[in-house]
Amino acid sequence: MTRDAHPGGAVPGAIPGILIVARHALQEALRRRVLVVVLVLTVAFGGLYAWGCSALFDDVSGFQNSSTGLDAKALAGSTIVGLAMFGGLFLGVVLATFLTAGAVRGDAESGLLQPLVVRPLGRAQYLLGRFLAAAVVSGLYVLVVYLGAVLVTGAIGHWWPEHPFASGFRLAGAAVLIAALSLLGSVFLGATANGILVLMTYGAGLLAGLLGAIGDAIPSPTLQHIASVGSWALPYEALYRDALRLLVRDVPGVAGAIVQLGPLGGSHDAGPLLVPWCVLYLVVVLAVAAWAFRRRDL
Amino acid sequence: MSALAVAGVRKRYGRHEALRGVDLEVGDGELVGLLGPNGAGKSTLTKIACGLVRPTAGSVVLQRPFGYLAELFRFPGWCTADEVLVLHQRLTGSEGGARERGELLELVRLEDDAGTRVEAMSKGMQQRLGLAQAMVGGPRVLLLDEPTSALDPGGRRTVRDLLEELRRRDVAVLLNTHLLSEVEQVCDRVIIIDKGVVVAAGTPAELERGSGVEVELASGTRVFEGAGRADVPRIVAELVAAGERIYGVRVRRSTLEDVYLDTVADAR
Numbered sequence: 084m085t086r087d088a089h090p091g092g093a094v095p096g097a098i099p100g101i102l103i104v105a106r107h108a109l110q111e112a113l114r115r116r117v118l119v120v121v122l123v124l125t126v127a128f129g130g131l132y133a134w135g136c137s138a139l140f141d142d143v144s145g146f147q148n149s150s151t152g153l154d155a156k157a158l159a160g161s162t163i164v165g166l167a168m169f170g171g172l173f174l175g176v177v178l179a180t181f182l183t184a185g186a187v188r189g190d191a192e193s194g195l196l197q198p199l200v201v202r203p204l205g206r207a208q209y210l211l212g213r214f215l216a217a218a219v220v221s222g223l224y225v226l227v228v229y230l231g232a233v234l235v236t237g238a239i240g241h242w243w244p245e246h247p248f249a250s251g252f253r254l255a256g257a258a259v260l261i262a263a264l265s266l267l268g269s270v271f272l273g274a275t276a277n278g279i280l281v282l283m284t285y286g287a288g289l290l291a292g293l294l295g296a297i298g299d300a301i302p303s304p305t306l307q308h309i310a311s312v313g314s315w316a317l318p319y320e321a322l323y324r325d326a327l328r329l330l331v332r333d334v335p336g337v338a339g340a341i342v343q344l345g346p347l348g349g350s351h352d353a354g355p356l357l358v359p360w361c362v363l364y365l366v367v368v369l370a371v372a373a374w375a376f377r378r379r380d381l
Numbered sequence: 382m383s384a385l386a387v388a389g390v391r392k393r394y395g396r397h398e399a400l401r402g403v404d405l406e407v408g409d410g411e412l413v414g415l416l417g418p419n420g421a422g423k424s425t426l427t428k429i430a431c432g433l434v435r436p437t438a439g440s441v442v443l444q445r446p447f448g449y450l451a452e453l454f455r456f457p458g459w460c461t462a463d464e465v466l467v468l469h470q471r472l473t474g475s476e477g478g479a480r481e482r483g484e485l486l487e488l489v490r491l492e493d494d495a496g497t498r499v500e501a502m503s504k505g506m507q508q509r510l511g512l513a514q515a516m517v518g519g520p521r522v523l524l525l526d527e528p529t530s531a532l533d534p535g536g537r538r539t540v541r542d543l544l545e546e547l548r549r550r551d552v553a554v555l556l557n558t559h560l561l562s563e564v565e566q567v568c569d570r571v572i573i574i575d576k577g578v579v580v581a582a583g584t585p586a587e588l589e590r591g592s593g594v595e596v597e598l599a600s601g602t603r604v605f606e607g608a609g610r611a612d613v614p615r616i617v618a619e620l621v622a623a624g625e626r627i628y629g630v631r632v633r634r635s636t637l638e639d640v641y642l643d644t645v646a647d648a649r
Contacts, residue, residue, distance in 0.1 A: 194451060194453045195456070203446070
C-alpha cells in the first residue's frame, strides 16, 4: 500500500478538484473546436429542420379537420418533433461518447493522465470531473436541440406539446447515462474500442425499443419481454421512449394512435420507477467506474 | 523522517514478477540515482512510489507535496506552457501564481515560451516543461523517471543545473536514469536494481572499486591488477627494496559505468 507521510495541506477539496477537472475538459472541448463544430452542425440541422417543418405543415394543411377526425397538425407536429428528439439524442450521444471514450485508458496510454492523477486529487474526483463536463455538455446540448425543435415547430406549425420540459429532461438524462457508460468503458478499453462499444450499445438499445414497438403492435409478449429487459438493462432507451410517450400522450383520436407507434421506436410507459431506476443506475455505473479505476495500474 | 521509504515492495504482473521485495529510502534533501537495465523494475518502482501502480505487497511512505515526471507523458497540445502550469497549480492548491510559474519556466530555460502551445514545442522543450510541472507547488520530494531521455546535451546540462538547484533547496530527488555520468556528477547515493531486486547501493565513491595500481618505473609502467589504495605502501616498499626507482604511482579506479556493468553482469 502507498501512504502519504503528510496527507492534507493546501490541496483542493473534493468538489474543487472535480470542478478543476471538469473545467479543463470543457476548456479542451472549446479549444479543440469540438463545440464550434457541434454548433455549426447544429445550426445546419436547425435550418434543415425548419425547412422540413415548413414543408410538412404546408403539405398536411389540407387534411386539417377532415371527416376522418385526423388532427393533421398534431400528427405532423408530434411526428417531426419526435424525429428531432431522435436526431438530437443521437448527436448528444455521439458528443458524450467523444468526450469520454478515452478518458481513462486512452489518456493513460497517451501519457496525458499520469501527470494529473498523481496530484492530490483522487481518481474518483478525476472521473467525476470528466463525467460532469460530458454530462453538462451532452445533456444541455440534447435539451437545447429538443427545445429548439419545439420552438421551431410551434412557430411554424402552431403545434405545441403538452409536456415539453418533461420530455426534454428525459432526453437529456439519456445522454447523461450514455456519458456515464462511456466513462465506465474507458476504464477498460482504449478510446476507439470503447467508442465503438458505446455506440453499438446505444444502437442495441434502439433496436430493443423498435422490437418493443413491434411487440406492442402485433402484439407479441416475447418481443415485449425483450424490449422490457432491454429497457431496464439500458435505461437510456426507456427514457427516450418515455419522452416520446409524454410528447404524444395528449394527441387525440386517430392521430394519437398513429403517433404512439412513433418514429424510430414507439412511445412506451415504463412506469413510475423509471426515473428512480435511472438515478440508481447512474450512481452504480459511476461507482463501479471509480472502483475499477482505483484498482487500475497506470 | 525519510522523504521516501519503500519497504518490501513486490509487484507481480500475471506470472512475471517485476519487483521482488525492494527496500529503499531517500532522505530529506538527498539526491538518489536509480540505475538498472531496461526491464529491471525502475519505472514500476517509481510508479508504485507515486501511487500510479498498486504494489502486490509491501509499503511506501512518501512525503507530500511531491512532484513526478513520468517516463512517457504528454500535455494537451492545445495548452500553452503557462496554462499547463496553471492547471497544476490549481490541482496542487499552489498559491504561487504568475511569479511561481515564471520562476519555474526560467529554471528550465523556457521563460520565453510561456505562451507557446505544447503542440509547437520540441520533445526536449516538452520534457523541460514536464520538469517545471513536477516542481509546481514546491514539492519536498521529486520522482523523476528518465527526465533526460529526449534532451540534447544542452538540455541535459539544464537538468544537471536544476538538480543542483534542487539540492540547494533541500528537495529530495529519486532520479531514474540511464545516464551514468549524470548520476556520478550529481547524486549523493546510487541504487542499482536488476530483475526486481536491489543489487547494489551506496555513494558513488563507495561503489567505485579500486581496479589496480600503476607504478611508473625507470623501465616503464608496471600495473598491479586488483590492487587498491591500501596496497600502495606495500607495493612501493617492495619495489624500493628491489632497487627500483619510482617516478609516479596512480591508483586506478573503476568508473560507475564499470561498477554498474559488473554488478548487473554478476546478478545475471
